[in-house]
Every structure is written in structure tokens, then in C-alpha cells.
Amino acid sequence: MLEKELNRRKFMKQAAGLVLVPSLPMIPGLAHGQATDVVVGTWGGDYQNLLQKFIAPIVEPMGIKPVYDTGNATARNTKLKAERNSRRGSMDVAMLGDLDMYDASTAGVLEPVTAGNVPNLANTIETFRTPYSIPHIFSAMVLVYNKDKVPTPPKSFKDTLDPKYKGRVGFSDILYNFNTLFAGLAEGGKGDSFEPGYSFLRKLKGNQPKVFPSNEAVAAAFKSEEIWIACMWKARALQWRDAGLPLEFVIPEEGAIPVTFEGAVPKNSRNKAAALKYLNALLEPEGQLRFAETMGYAPTVKNATLPPDLQKRVGFTPEELARIHPYNLEALAAQRAASLDFWNKEFKAGL
Structure with missing residues (x-):
């Protein structure tokens, strides 16, 4: 575990500029003919839309037809573990954040991944590799705010305790664990416990924050000016700002947390060979570039050539990287x- 934490810290130093290496050839496709369905368990909304737009065209010529099973990560993780003793699971590919994926791996439900069965894994940044998943995209949680309503950038998440922000702070329900971890930094959290986050959120509850069912719903609340501040992925802030919302974002003085969104194949996948090819497609440089352009997430492969302006946009400065705190997945x-x-039961109840 210590080695993984050190590796994550090493990655932060590399994130401002990705090193380019030659791309490996794509693995051979499945035999042409009737398409093989691959059920991809994923989030709905923008993530699913981009998988359809940018990843499906890579795998469809191989005879693979993606079918999407959308829902929140908690339900997906629960389903993976509930089906562990089934001969045939309901998903062929599961997309989860790094914390949820680690949790699933401890239940022994995920197929090992190597450069042998996912060749493009060889191109990934080493510090993001695990024996059970592929790293798809990367970002960090920041404070996002409406610059018209909050003309002075917040310095800390503690600023949201000010009565002037009563009812104006928003959260995405599906990010509950990341929200709690991020909030805990303002209480001196070190990324190894949710307890500091509980302490801060108990204080914030008195200011009547609002919880929305999805990231997209948070964007809608910013648009309607129902909320003025939220903790959210930098990538999402970029996306919403591009859509015309008057948003800016900051890494607060106490720091931020990183996240890697990952893909894995359940051991009881019905179409394991096709599912592994889908994982490989997620790591193709073209798809990584499109996710960076469209959704603002940084690539996890070293052979995705980003234009300098795009790299600057989705990456982080050295000063920002110094304030992004890796967390202890095992703990x-x-x-x-x-x-x-x-x-x-405690934070959302009564809001």
C-alpha cells in the first residue's frame, strides 16, 4: 500500500507534461460476422455519451457491440459483489472510480489485467496501474464557483460556512465519498479517514447545502443560479464553462484530492475476450484525446499527444500539484x- 501511495505522489510530478512513446498496434479484432454484445456498466449522462461517441467506433469494426447498463457507482459495485458466485454475470465491463474499484477488487470479483491481455496497458502511466483494472481518465476535485455571484475566489472550503452562502452550496449525490474526503481536508484530514469530513459536513449542514442526484443536476443548479459554489471535478468545471456558464475554480489552500476513473472485467463476464478488447480501446490515444477535449479529463496514457494549450488546460501547475493529496485506498x-x-442518514437527512 505504501508503494502505491508513493507511486501516486510520483505521478503528480509527471502530470503537468505527459511523455510521448510509440503506440503499440491494436490487438486483432474478433472474427467478423454477428456482433458480440459487451455490457458496459457505467454512469449515464455525459460519460455514457462520450463512450458511445468515441469508444464504440473503435470496437464496432472488431465485431463488438457495446450495450450500456447505466447507474451510480455504489449500485454497480454492489451488483459486482452480489453476482460473484454466479456463473455468468450481468456486466462484461465495469467502470468505477479508483476507490470503488479497489473495494471491488478486495472481493475477488475482477479479472487480472496485464499487457498480455490488454496491450495498451503498456502505454499507461505506471503509477496508475493496478493488477485488476485499467486507468481510463484522471482529474482532481476542486472548488467551483459562479464568478458573478462570488467575485472574490474562495480561499478554503471553510468559506462556505459563511451565512452569506446559506442554501448556495451544492453537492453531487453520486460523489458522496469524494465529497466527504474533500471536505475533510478543511478539517486537517490526511486522506486516510472520512472522519474529518463528517466533522466539516456537520458544520456545513447548518448552512443548508443542497444535494443533487447527479453531476449534470449540479450543472443545472449552477445555470439557474440555485447554487453558487460546489466541490466538483476540475474536468466538469471546464466542460460547464465551455458550455457558457460563468464558472471559475480553485484548489483551496487546504488542498484537493485526485481521482482516476477505471475500467475492469468481472471474472464471470459472459464475453471476456471482447470485454478485454473494450478495455484496450479505452486506452487508445484517439479516445483519450477526445475525452480531454470534450470532457476536460487528463489522459492516463503516455502516447496521447495533446496540443500544448489543451495540456495546459486539463493538467495542473507544479504549485497546484503540490496541493493535490493522494489518499489511502486500503484504509x-x-x-x-x-x-x-x-x-x-445524517448529512442528507432533512436537507
């Missing part, structure tokens, strides 16, 4: 159930 995974209980 946090053991606390996930308790963090969900806190979020649903």
Missing part, C-alpha cells in the same frame, strides 16, 4: 459503508 475502502450511512 478508505474499509470505511465505505460507514461513509454512505453518514451521508444518507
Whole structure:
């Protein structure tokens, strides 16, 4: 675990400029003929739309037809573990954030991935590799704010405790564990416990924050000016600003947290060979470039050539990187159930 944490810190130093290496050839496609369905468990909304737009065209010529099973990450992780003893699972590919994916891996439900069965894994940034998943895209959680309503950039998440922001702070429900971890930094959290986050959110609850069912719903709340501040992925802030919303974002003085969104194949996948090819397609440089352009997420492969202006846009400065704090996956995974209980039963209740 210590090695993984050190590796994550090493990555932060590399994130401002990706090194380019020659691309490996794509692995051979499936035999042409009737398409093979691959059920991809993923988030709906923008993520699914971009998978359809940019990844499906890569795999369809191989005879692979993606079918999307959309929902939140908690339900997807629960389904993976509930089906572990089934001969045939309901998903061929599962997309999850790094914390949820680690949790799934501890249940022994994921197929090992190597450069042998996913050749493009050889092109990924080493510090993001795991034995059970592929790293798809990367970003960090920041404070996003309406610059027209909040003309002075917030310095800390503690600023949201000010009564002038009563009812104006928003959260995405599906990011409950990341929200809690991020909030905990303002209480001195070190990324190994949700407890500091519980402490901060209890204080913030008195200011009547709002919880929305999805990231897209948070964007709608910014658009209607129902909320003025939220914690959200930098990538999403870029996307919403491009759509015309008057938004800016900052890494608060206490820091931010990183996230990697990952893909894996359940051991009981019905179409395991096709599913592994889908993972490989997620790491193709073209798809990585399109996710960076369209959604603002940084690539996880070293052979995705980004124009300098795009690299500057989706990456982080050295000063920002110094304030992005990796977290302890092993310690946090053991606390996930308790963090969900806190979020649903204590924090959200009555809002």
C-alpha cells in the first residue's frame, strides 16, 4: 500500500507534461460476422455519451457491440459483489472510480489485467496501474464557483460556512465519498479517514447545502443560479464553462484530492475476450484525446499527444500539484459503508 501511495505522489510530478512513446498496434479484432454484445456498466449522462461517441467506433469494426447498463457507482459495485458466485454475470465491463474499484477488487470479483491481455496497458502511466483494472481518465476535485455571484475566489472550503452562502452550496449525490474526503481536508484530514469530513459536513449542514442526484443536476443548479459554489471535478468545471456558464475554480489552500476513473472485467463476464478488447480501446490515444477535449479529463496514457494549450488546460501547475493529496485506498475502502450511512442518514437527512 505504501508503494502505491508513493507511486501516486510520483505521478503528480509527471502530470503537468505527459511523455510521448510509440503506440503499440491494436490487438486483432474478433472474427467478423454477428456482433458480440459487451455490457458496459457505467454512469449515464455525459460519460455514457462520450463512450458511445468515441469508444464504440473503435470496437464496432472488431465485431463488438457495446450495450450500456447505466447507474451510480455504489449500485454497480454492489451488483459486482452480489453476482460473484454466479456463473455468468450481468456486466462484461465495469467502470468505477479508483476507490470503488479497489473495494471491488478486495472481493475477488475482477479479472487480472496485464499487457498480455490488454496491450495498451503498456502505454499507461505506471503509477496508475493496478493488477485488476485499467486507468481510463484522471482529474482532481476542486472548488467551483459562479464568478458573478462570488467575485472574490474562495480561499478554503471553510468559506462556505459563511451565512452569506446559506442554501448556495451544492453537492453531487453520486460523489458522496469524494465529497466527504474533500471536505475533510478543511478539517486537517490526511486522506486516510472520512472522519474529518463528517466533522466539516456537520458544520456545513447548518448552512443548508443542497444535494443533487447527479453531476449534470449540479450543472443545472449552477445555470439557474440555485447554487453558487460546489466541490466538483476540475474536468466538469471546464466542460460547464465551455458550455457558457460563468464558472471559475480553485484548489483551496487546504488542498484537493485526485481521482482516476477505471475500467475492469468481472471474472464471470459472459464475453471476456471482447470485454478485454473494450478495455484496450479505452486506452487508445484517439479516445483519450477526445475525452480531454470534450470532457476536460487528463489522459492516463503516455502516447496521447495533446496540443500544448489543451495540456495546459486539463493538467495542473507544479504549485497546484503540490496541493493535490493522494489518499489511502486500503484504509478508505474499509470505511465505505460507514461513509454512505453518514451521508444518507445524517448529512442528507432533512436537507
